[in-house]
Amino acid sequence: MRQIAIIGGGPAGMACAMQLKRYKLEPLIYEKDDTGGLLRNASIIENYPGFPFGISAEMLVKNFRNHLIKYEIDVRHQEVIKVELQGNNFLVETAEGQNIHPLLVIATGTKPKRIRELDTQEGVRDKVFYEVYPVRHLNDMIAGIVGAGDAAFDYAVNLSQNNRVYIFNRHSKYRCLPLLYDQVCNCNSITYLKNNVLSTLEKKDKGLSAKFFFHGEIMDYYLDYIIFATGREPQMDYLSEEIRNMLDTLIDKKKIFLIGDVKNDLYRQVSIAVGDGVKVAMEIYYQG
Numbered sequence: 389m390r391q392i393a394i395i396g397g398g399p400a401g402m403a404c405a406m407q408l409k410r411y412k413l414e415p416l417i418y419e420k421d422d423t424g425g426l427l428r429n430a431s432i433i434e435n436y437p438g439f440p441f442g443i444s445a446e447m448l449v450k451n452f453r454n455h456l457i458k459y460e461i462d463v464r465h466q467e468v469i470k471v472e473l474q475g476n477n478f479l480v481e482t483a484e485g486q487n488i489h490p491l492l493v494i495a496t497g498t499k500p501k502r503i504r505e506l507d508t509q510e511g512v513r514d515k516v517f518y519e520v521y522p523v524r525h526l527n528d529m530i531a532g533i534v535g536a537g538d539a540a541f542d543y544a545v546n547l548s549q550n551n552r553v554y555i556f557n558r559h560s561k562y563r564c565l566p567l568l569y570d571q572v573c574n575c576n577s578i579t580y581l582k583n584n585v586l587s588t589l590e591k592k593d594k595g596l597s598a599k600f601f602f603h604g605e606i607m608d609y610y611l612d613y614i615i616f617a618t619g620r621e622p623q624m625d626y627l628s629e630e631i632r633n634m635l636d637t638l639i640d641k642k643k644i645f646l647i648g649d650v651k652n653d654l655y656r657q658v659s660i661a662v663g664d665g666v667k668v669a670m671e672i673y674y675q676g
């Protein structure tokens with residue numbers, strides 16, 4: 389049997405691949421980056437069963453990767469640019485070429501809601517981020533985080549060990565876990581600012597001048613970089629129009645399977661993504 393394509397090497401894709409291997413099926417993971425997915429952005433995972441004292445996300449990712457190695461899973465570090473239907477199969481295209489697969493598991497998680505105008509603004513765009521992973525190694529920086537949910541607060545905790553951090557919330561209420569909120573409030577290197585609405589971002593020295601409206605006044609902050617944690621949406625840009633139009637049918641026919649954050653709306657958790665991956669691997673096996 390030709391390889392089952394899994395697009396995305398986050399927790400969902402990795403768990404699915406491992407379970408398929410246990411059935412002696414041959415999965416192939418396409419991953420555009422390092423394996424680990426969004427989990428690489430988290431600090432401590434306290435709700436993954438089996439770790440009563442929590443586990444650092446870095447260690448959990450390492451364990452997942454070792455598990456992939458143990459099962460000798462074929463991971464191609466390539467971005468899937470396009471997927472098209474070819475008869476009863478899928479033609480998966482990356483910059484390195486094309487492959488045909490009989491089944492497709494979509495595990496590409498979510499993408500950030502980007503601020504388009506900042507992506508093109510000269511002197512600013514290289515200081516704007518949507519995840520913490522690319523800047524986590526930097527020390528002694530002044531970091532700004534825009535957002536009020538779990539991701540924003542978790543990013544702040546993550547960066548606070550070696551940096552000064554500001555969280556800017558446009559509203560008065562936070563939306564993160566109370567546990568995270570308490571952690572932020574007890575951390576000397578994090579300043580949490582509510583009712584701050586971003587006005588402009590401009591290049592200043594090696595960083596940014598970030599101006600925020602606060603009760604009718606303009607407040608100006610110097611930041612080395614800024615991270616927007618202002619929402620995410622499912623990532624399936626690479627599917628052809630034909631596949632998108634037939635997605636429900638292809639799912640019903642068990643030709644395409646969606647697992648993890650890409651389909652889980654608000655329920656974005658590692659344990660759910662892993663459960664989806666294992667379940668779909670079993671479905672694939674039992675359908676023969």
Ligand SMILES: Cc1cc2nc3c(=O)[nH]c(=O)nc-3n(C[C@H](O)[C@H](O)[C@H](O)COP(=O)(O)OP(=O)(O)OC[C@H]3O[C@@H](n4cnc5c(N)ncnc54)[C@H](O)[C@@H]3O)c2cc1C
Binds near residue numbers: 399425430539648
């Ligand atoms: C800051 C933060 C803290 C968190 N804390 C917790 C927590 O404490 N507990 C918990 O349970 N969950 C937590 N989560 C959520 C958890 O990380 C996600 O639910 C989980 O990673 C989802 O797994 P996934 O495999 O569905 O998607 P993802 O992890 O998003 O993986 C998707 C993968 O697909 C790849 N990909 C995307 N497009 C393509 C393409 N075209 N070609 C090839 N590859 C592609 C991506 O690079 C990525 O590796 C946290 C998330 C964040 C951001």
